[in-house]
Amino acid sequence: MVEPSQAHPPEASPKMTKDDPKKQPQPRHTFASRYMIRDQHRALSTFVIIFLVLAGITALIVWLVNCPHDPKFKVVSLAIYGLNFTSPPYVSTTMQFTVVTRNPNKRVSFYYDQLSAFVSYKNQVITPPLSLPPLYHDSKSTVALSPVLGGGAVPVSVEVANGLMMDQSYGVVNLKLILIGKVRYKGGATRTRHHGVHVSCDVFAGFKKGFTGQVPLLGSSECQVDA
Structure with a gap:
């Protein structure tokens, strides 16, 4: 029978410190955040395309209104x-x-x-x-x-x-x-x-x-x- 005083105490688990980068939670992009970034890029590209198309249509209308005839x-x-x-x-x-x-x-x-x-x-x-x-x-x-x-x-x-x-x-x-x-x-x-x-x-x-x-x-x- 082992005496209580002679029993080995359980080893204490190491404490997690703030200075240990391996123990810090790492930020990561979720599927939703990646989707939002792609959606923003797609929206910007769509805006640029629509702007160029409207500018071309406007220039064409101006040209047709003022369509010059040769002298x-x-x-x-x-x-x-x-x-x-x-x-x-x-x-x-x-x-x-x-x-x-x-x-x-x-x-x-x-x-x-x-x-x-x-x-x-x-x-x-x-x-x-x-x-x-x-x-x-x-x-x-x-x-x-x-x-x-x-x-x-x-x-x-x-x-x-x-x-x-x-x-x-x-x-x-x-x-x-x-x-x-x-x-x-x-x-x-x-x-x-x-x-x-x-x-x-x-x-x-x-x-x-x-x-x-x-x-x-x-x-x-x-x-x-x-x-």
């Missing part, structure tokens, strides 16, 4: 001050075209920059390119241009030289006035970036060798505009 160009008069040929061959001439351009838009105006003009015959240039000043074209307005082209000898093919001389003998010359440059559209407070503009005007003129001055235009001289 209209037309040659209304032409004066030819000589058309001469020299070897090997060269063509020298001076021509003045009067071109009327009309802006048919009610809310859109045009800004033309880097404009230049020249005359071609059978797709070959017969006058040196002429730089034109910048042009502002207000809505529902008409502007007239009267550039004087030529003044220098331009090398051409034999076909072009012979064709021009033959046209003069018939009394009808088919020329093409070309205008190229850049244009911006302005509607309200909105301006577009620069776009290339190409204007091509087919002109049939009554002209015979030795005549100088205003020549009659034969047929319509409406221009094709690519902007």
Whole structure:
């Protein structure tokens, strides 16, 4: 029989201290918290997508309301001050075209920059390119241009030289006035970036060798505009 005084006391369990990190309860994400984070990300992405879609629809509506029509160009008069040929061959001439351009838009105006003009015959240039000043074209307005082209000898093919001389003998010359440059559209407070503009005007003129001055235009001289 063991005496009570001689019995071994039970060992005391170690106390848990606050400084022991292994014994501290570790925070962990529950399934609900992870779901809430994913839901917030999904909601933010949905908001961004909806915002971009609405912004695109608004821009499209504004564009459709102010849908710009291309400007209209037309040659209304032409004066030819000589058309001469020299070897090997060269063509020298001076021509003045009067071109009327009309802006048919009610809310859109045009800004033309880097404009230049020249005359071609059978797709070959017969006058040196002429730089034109910048042009502002207000809505529902008409502007007239009267550039004087030529003044220098331009090398051409034999076909072009012979064709021009033959046209003069018939009394009808088919020329093409070309205008190229850049244009911006302005509607309200909105301006577009620069776009290339190409204007091509087919002109049939009554002209015979030795005549100088205003020549009659034969047929319509409406221009094709690519902007």
